[in-house]
Amino acid sequence: MSKFDNIKKLIVKEQLKLDCGQTISDFPIAYETYGKLNSKKDNAILVFHALTGDQFVSNINPITKKDGWWKYAVGSGKAIDTNKYFVICANVLGGCMGSFGPSSLNPKTGKSYGNDFPVITINDMVNAQYFLLKHFEIEKLFCVTGGSMGGMQVLQFVANYPDAAQTAVPIACTSNHSAQNIGLNELGRQAIMADANWKNGKYEETNSSPDKGLSVARMAAHITYLSKNALQEKFGRKLQERDDLKFSFDADFQIESYLRHQGSVFVDRFDANSYLYITRAMDYFDLNKKFGGNLSKAFEKSKTKFFIISFTSDWLYPSSENKEIVIALNSIGADVGYVEIDSDKGHDSFLLNVSDFLQALGNFLNKSYERLNEKGI
Amino acid sequence: MKKEFRIIADLIEKNSRILDVGCGDGELMSFILNNISNNIRGIEISKTNVQKCISKGLIVIEGDAEKDLFQFPDSSFDFVILSQTLQAFLNPEKVLDELLRVGKKAIVTIPNFGHWRVRLNLLFKGTMPITETLPHKWYNTPNLHMCTIKDFSNFCDNKNINFIKSLALSKERVLNISKNNLSTRNFFSDLGIFLIEK
Numbered sequence: 001m002s003k004f005d006n007i008k009k010l011i012v013k014e015q016l017k018l019d020c021g022q023t024i025s026d027f028p029i030a031y032e033t034y035g036k037l038n039s040k041k042d043n044a045i046l047v048f049h050a051l052t053g054d055q056f057v058s059n060i061n062p063i064t065k066k067d068g069w070w071k072y073a074v075g076s077g078k079a080i081d082t083n084k085y086f087v088i089c090a091n092v093l094g095g096c097m098g099s100f101g102p103s104s105l106n107p108k109t110g111k112s113y114g115n116d117f118p119v120i121t122i123n124d125m126v127n128a129q130y131f132l133l134k135h136f137e138i139e140k141l142f143c144v145t146g147g148s149m150g151g152m153q154v155l156q157f158v159a160n161y162p163d164a165a166q167t168a169v170p171i172a173c174t175s176n177h178s179a180q181n182i183g184l185n186e187l188g189r190q191a192i193m194a195d196a197n198w199k200n201g202k203y204e205e206t207n208s209s210p211d212k213g214l215s216v217a218r219m220a221a222h223i224t225y226l227s228k229n230a231l232q233e234k235f236g237r238k239l240q241e242r243d244d245l246k247f248s249f250d251a252d253f254q255i256e257s258y259l260r261h262q263g264s265v266f267v268d269r270f271d272a273n274s275y276l277y278i279t280r281a282m283d284y285f286d287l288n289k290k291f292g293g294n295l296s297k298a299f300e301k302s303k304t305k306f307f308i309i310s311f312t313s314d315w316l317y318p319s320s321e322n323k324e325i326v327i328a329l330n331s332i333g334a335d336v337g338y339v340e341i342d343s344d345k346g347h348d349s350f351l352l353n354v355s356d357f358l359q360a361l362g363n364f365l366n367k368s369y370e371r372l373n374e375k376g377i
Numbered sequence: 378m379k380k381e382f383r384i385i386a387d388l389i390e391k392n393s394r395i396l397d398v399g400c401g402d403g404e405l406m407s408f409i410l411n412n413i414s415n416n417i418r419g420i421e422i423s424k425t426n427v428q429k430c431i432s433k434g435l436i437v438i439e440g441d442a443e444k445d446l447f448q449f450p451d452s453s454f455d456f457v458i459l460s461q462t463l464q465a466f467l468n469p470e471k472v473l474d475e476l477l478r479v480g481k482k483a484i485v486t487i488p489n490f491g492h493w494r495v496r497l498n499l500l501f502k503g504t505m506p507i508t509e510t511l512p513h514k515w516y517n518t519p520n521l522h523m524c525t526i527k528d529f530s531n532f533c534d535n536k537n538i539n540f541i542k543s544l545a546l547s548k549e550r551v552l553n554i555s556k557n558n559l560s561t562r563n564f565f566s567d568l569g570i571f572l573i574e575k
Contacts, residue, residue: 330438330449331448335418336438337431337436359428368434370434371434
């Protein structure tokens with residue numbers, strides 16, 4: 001019995017050739033859906049999740065018992081309205097919420113793969129999720145969307161399947177991972193691998209896990225998801241349940257206590273090896289290079305209508321990197337809109353209740369859907 | 378919809394590719410989208426206006442016409458519209474060159490600083506003119522490079538830009554501008570509307 005027995009899974013029978021050269025088949029892609037697929041099958045939205053997300057976009061996550069990670073954006077009457085649209089989200093390849101990943105059992109050894117799992121890429125993730133379209137017999141999605149690593153998957157999806165989506169909304173992302181972002185990911189990986197419990201990735205065999213390392217990785221990453229202003233406003237130099245400094249290395253400051261908490265709750269729901277593999281996939285992402293240094297070529301064959309969204313205080317995937325995608329699309333006369341949302345909440349803005357963002361997303365989707373239906377008549 | 382927009386819309390051919398530079402809240406774009414061509418997009422600098430455009434289902438790119446036109450290839454639009462903003466740019470000449478690079482034709486409208494009321498205001502009151510089309514004070518005006526219909530006409534002549542159509546809006550009346558009546562139109566018109574090409 002596994003805790004993932006009762007969640008939806010598609011077992012992909014076909015072979016999937018990975019970028020690393022290996023071929024996989026008979027592997028599970030865990031997914032969840034919200035809303036109803038209509039008879040014309042023209043109302044499906046495929047949502048791609050970010051680094052530490054999963055398929056449980058909305059409602060209560062049945063495994064963690066917490067709210068879905070995109071609860072502000074997806075649900076009844078929300079920007080991505082589940083009364084109108086059929087929302088599909090899958091756990092990425094390499095993930096730890098039921099899809100094929102390093103914690104899956106290797107039938108050859110009877111133990112989990114650990115770091116024998118093949119190194120996967122954003123391209124592999126997208127190709128694995130494409131099987132869901134066949135599964136639901138959806139010829140063309142109404143929209144593909146996602147933030148951060150989810151946005152990268154959106155770009156890759158349109159490049160791989162130029163006719164498979166009417167619209168694409170990449171949010172707070174990039175077409176190639178910057179040195180700063182690779183560096184930050186490496187910091188997280190080294191924290192995990194420096195934990196004695198990591199045991200070269202074979203920790204599950206000894207029933208241990210590199211919680212300390214993973215927690216430090218999460219703490220560091222969490223800072224990058226926020227902004228200086230947001231941190232200053234929320235925590236400043238406020239002390240944690242004490243009147244004065246204790247002259248020790250306890251969590252004197254609220255920010256320390258907050259980050260420690262974030263780290264400790266993260267290890268309960270996330271697998272350290274998955275963290276290594278997924279951050280690697282992000283680092284390897286370079287759509288520009290894949291198309292000979294010309295990002296426009298990635299989208300040349302597509303008629304997909306793009307809407308790109310970035311946030312003013314996002315320094316991890318800054319507006320300038322999002323605008324590079326807009327520029328690449330404009331230079332081939334593609335259909336593209338762009339908005340930079342004013343928010344001081346940093347990269348995390350796309351996950352939070354940022355009304356300008358949610359309004360823009362909802363309006364874009366609803367108006368585009370209306371227009372497609374008008375055309376249809 | 379204001380008269381100026383109706384005149385602009387009349388200058389646009391059906392089903393052509395259009396870019397509205399500084400599209401504001403998308404009023405003109407909506408009209409064109411519903412009546413003339415569905416191949417229209419805008420660039421707009423104000424976040425509030427960008428949101429309004431999105432809520433109307435318009436394609437809009439948040440950006441600055443002065444910096445962001447470079448990304449469009451040569452002749453990627455049949456018509457590029459610039460309504461009453463040329464005078465607000467740091468470098469209007471560069472913007473005009475860019476308009477005529479990305480568009481086969483451009484429609485440019487300018488508030489006329491040569492109108493008699495403006496002239497009288499400066500002559501008799503001795504203060505910077507404030508009128509319906511130029512409602513700002515000297516210290517808060519976004520208009521850095523005011524010009525007259527005559528100025529714009531001479532400017533385009535010097536740059537070998539062709540006038541396909543030159544119209545003057547005076548109150549609600551639309552009149553043709555020609556070489557012979559240029560001084561008169563420059564004296565009595567609120568707005569100049571020019572369809573130009575390089």
